[in-house]
Amino acid sequence: MASHYQHLSFEERRKIAKWREGKMPVPEIADRLSRPASTIYRELKRNTFLDAELPQYSGYYAVTAQDKYERRRAVHRKLVAYPEVKAAVEDALKAGWSPEQIAGRMRLEQHRICVSHETIYRFAYSKLGLAEAFYRHLPEHRRRRRPRNHRRHQRSHIQDSQSLCHRPAVVAERQEFGHWECDLMMFRKENGKVNVTSLVERVSRFTVLIRNEDRHSEPIMEALIAGLAPLPAEARQSITFDRGTEFSAWRRLKDGIGAASWFCDPQAPWQKGTVENTNGRLRKHLPRSTEPTALTNRYLRSICQSLNSTPRKCLGYRTPAEVFESNLMALRNRLE
Template sequence: MGTHYCHLKLDERRKLAKWLEAKMSISEIADRLGRDPSTIYRDIKRNRYTDGELPELNGYHALVAQDKYEQRRAIHRKMIIHPDLKAAIEDRLKAGWSPEQIAGRMRLERHPIRVSHETIYRFAYSKDGREEQFYRHLPEHRRRRRPRGYRRHNRAHIFDIQSLSHRPERVSERLEFGHWECDLMMFRKEHGKVNVTSLVERVSRYAVVIRNEDRQSKPIMESLINGLVPLPADARKSITFDRGTEFSAWKYLKAGIGADAWFCDPQAPYQKGTVENTNNRLRRYLPRSTAPTALTNRYLRSICHRLNATPRKCLGYRTPAEVFESNLMEIQNRLE
């Protein structure tokens, strides 16, 4: 026997009740169940049924014991004994926050009653959570927890570029504000050529989404220039791309806003992991089945606002908007 205590399961309690009724000794029951005798004594003591009015019903009954066990466990589940807490967590999940972001923000704001992200997941996949279909509020909407898959990229080769290996270390280590990553989000072919550009600043994780009418590179670069030109020069120093041909007109960036362009190695989109992660978040609101022709700039801005107002673990549970605005203020103060 190991030192870790494992609670009895329902099928074990059924056997225990049957063998107790047959007057079997506790030591023999423990041997048959492969349990320590103290485990059996403990379960009988804690889950025995007693009725003062009908003493003939007193005894150990499997279903009653299981129910008492589950009720006792539920007492320690904060999301069950604090319905207001559960409602607040549910509202945040519906707003697009992950369990980890919710728990981290609670710690940052020093809530009197807090939960860990594991508590949220455990409730979602518990008996009570499944009855409410609480898992539908989780980011992946899955019945069971499983690792996320990864997108496959088939990119054409482009030439005359600056390799990511030559990007300054201060940029790679996120020590300098104003460096962005960019990608294109596509939709199903039957919806036409309309797509969106996803752009994210590496330090703050601040996201911008821009609609494109097709995949021609020059118009995409022009839309990037138009989107970034209102920012001070120190807030738009460079953009990192993958090797997609839609980014082949990268030289327009330098001429338009003075921004450098860096490119990942072939078949290595993970090297711009910040925007890849942002794309996964955006897919909650822009699945591949979306009809992109119906996307308005107002709707895309509302999605960005939601993402940028969501706390992030990597930012100490501050929001991308908070970090982005703080860095812009620092730039403004230097200029003054």
């Protein structure tokens, strides 16, 4: 496999300047730096300082060469060359979009100037980006990218639950609209028992949030019934849960809205990965330190609106709201 080309470093340019001052031939400089001679010739041609008025001061100087190199590279960085694109990217990041979502949406909307998600990351971690603290707008707000930690869950067993292994393949493979995943978002104990139900439709990734006053299962199920009841029956066919005791009253769903219930295997919340991933996104708006008084229905609706209007790579950079509405309209047309 061919190795990637490495640009000359400032230290290498210092050596080139010193050796050129000593009249060292270019082939020998290239040999000492383990570089092709063409690289050195190109460096001298591009970055030699020329003074038309005082030609005696013309020559190759390391600091000047490095400065010319950095300026030339900056011109090719779209977020430097096009301030309006940078402003648009920054606004989208502040709205909670990821670099990948921004890049994908630009391609979907066929912008005149598009950027890749790597371009956004490279700018954020470049010298200029770090000077502006641009990384603070990224989803993780970190100076360096690193793997996310996995959440750990401890869940109790639910008697007579319907195992996920019996869930139809059309649900597991996201081939049918109207199947949901559900979880509870908890907050610090000192803030009381208030929690939030997060509900995500598997095909569209459309999210619904519901406030609960405690973790008692029956009120939680009644709130789910009230939240999903306005939808057509085909749009609320099933819900997948983990085995937390807060979902032990799952039979009420079948009686209330006819929705089937499926349960993950013990200690396997990753089997409902759609809602787990959504919870990670929601934590930006609902950290564990959130006060119960802040969890108003209006605030939860605004969070849902923000999340559902954010383009997703898995949806071809369409938004969950667009996909959900499209499926809902198709469903209603079939029923008419």
